[in-house]
Amino acid sequence: MDRHAPLYEIKANLFKALAHPVRIRVLELLTAEPAGEVAVSELLTATDLEASHLSQHLSVLRRHRVVTSRRAGSSVLYRPAHPRIVDLLLVAREFLHDTIDATQRQRDELTELPALRA
Amino acid sequence: MDRHAPLYEIKANLFKALAHPVRIRVLELLTAEPAGEVAVSELLTATDLEASHLSQHLSVLRRHRVVTSRRAGSSVLYRPAHPRIVDLLLVAREFLHDTIDATQRQRDELTELPALRA
DNA sequence: ACCCGATATGATGAATTGCTCAATCCATCA
DNA sequence: TGATGGATTGAGCAATTCATCATATCGGGT
Numbered sequence: 001m002d003r004h005a006p007l008y009e010i011k012a013n014l015f016k017a018l019a020h021p022v023r024i025r026v027l028e029l030l031t032a033e034p035a036g037e038v039a040v041s042e043l044l045t046a047t048d049l050e051a052s053h054l055s056q057h058l059s060v061l062r063r064h065r066v067v068t069s070r071r072a073g074s075s076v077l078y079r080p081a082h083p084r085i086v087d088l089l090l091v092a093r094e095f096l097h098d099t100i101d102a103t104q105r106q107r108d109e110l111t112e113l114p115a116l117r118a
Numbered sequence: 119m120d121r122h123a124p125l126y127e128i129k130a131n132l133f134k135a136l137a138h139p140v141r142i143r144v145l146e147l148l149t150a151e152p153a154g155e156v157a158v159s160e161l162l163t164a165t166d167l168e169a170s171h172l173s174q175h176l177s178v179l180r181r182h183r184v185v186t187s188r189r190a191g192s193s194v195l196y197r198p199a200h201p202r203i204v205d206l207l208l209v210a211r212e213f214l215h216d217t218i219d220a221t222q223r224q225r226d227e228l229t230e231l232p233a234l235r236a
Numbered sequence: 237a238c239c240c241g242a243t244a245t246g247a248t249g250a251a252t253t254g255c256t257c258a259a260t261c262c263a264t265c266a
Numbered sequence: 267t268g269a270t271g272g273a274t275t276g277a278g279c280a281a282t283t284c285a286t287c288a289t290a291t292c293g294g295g296t
Contacts, residue, residue: 008142010218011210015142018133020284024126040243053285055244065217074242074293084213091209092129095202099183100128138254158273171255173274192263192272238296245290253282260275266268 017064018088022049022057030067030078031086037077135182136206140167140175148185148197149204155195 005013018024029046030038044054058078061067068081080086123131136142147164148156162172176196179185186199198204 006139007214008146009139010214011207012137012139012142014210014214015133015136016283019130019137021124021127021130024130024133028126044242050286051243052245052287056284059244071243071292076243082213082216084209084216087209088206088213089129091202091205092132095200095206096125096128096132098200098202103183134253140254162272168256169273170257170275174254177274189263189273194273240295241293243290243292245288247288248286249284250286251282251284253280255280256278258275258277261273263272264270266270 014064014066017060017066020057020060022047022054023061024089026054026057026061026078027066027080027085027089030080031089037079039072039075039077041075043078132182132184135178135184138175138178140165140172141179142207144172144175144179144196145184145198145203145207149207155197157190157193157195159193161196 018027025047026043029043030036040051040054040058043058044051047054058067058069061078062069065081066085067078069076069078071077136145143165144161147161148154158169158172158176161176162169165172176185176187179196180187183199184203185196187194187196189195
């Protein structure tokens with residue numbers, strides 16, 4: 001991969017790997033599963049994507065070692081490659097929760113004050 | 119921003135905001151500072167970028183509420199907008215630490231075994 | 237061996253993002 | 267107010283990433 005690049009570049013690449021709605025969706029499906037493993041076929045029905053399209057995103061996640069896969073007969077099972085990946089999603093969620101709340105409050109104030117003036 | 123999009127899309131956008139080496143570098147400078155605040159001028163000398171270039175990246179970080187800024191006289195100070203942002207970088211670092219270690223070991227094995235055969 | 241369902245890869249044009257340069261804004265100080 | 271240093275914004279082109287389609291691979295069953 002890019003192991004010989006400066007650390008901030010490697011880190012940026014990791015975030016790049018996560019920077020797509022389909023890939024986030026896949027990761028959330030993987031982390032939601034108690035078994036920890038999900039078959040491509042399940043991802044396919046859950047996301048309603050074209051097979052090759054999903055496969056390309058899975059390939060990105062694999063290339064960045066965010067997930068690992070193993071064959072089980074004719075199907076392929078994916079799982080998060082490391083517990084920290086799950087953590088990243090959780091921390092992101094906490095951040096967004098607080099941030100969206102704050103901007104919501106801000107918006108509420110903005111839409112409320114003019115009303116009081118009327 | 120994009121508050122009315124599905125959550126996985128919002129999350130992807132957050133990671134997009136982090137998905138660039140310059141922005142990672144800036145965030146690391148911000149989180150390294152015990153004062154918690156760093157002036158644009160300092161970022162400028164630390165990163166050795168063109169002012170407008172840095173400014174564009176700061177703008178991305180602001181737009182996604184990853185950092186906040188305030189004016190102090192003629193200069194502008196930036197800081198991480200939320201403790202979770204710092205956490206994201208730390209978790210990413212842990213993940214990369216483990217992952218790079220693992221691939222390094224793998225590579226070592228690969229380069230070692232052929233040698234033994236000779 | 238052949239076929240079939242499941243998954244992965246490769247190539248192409250479309251869309252997004254990043255970089256460079258010029259222009260603008262904003263605060264300070266003379 | 268005019269000039270100056272610090273920071274931001276906007277426009278145009280280059281580079282990257284995405285979606286779609288066609289093709290290829292891999293296992294399992296016949």
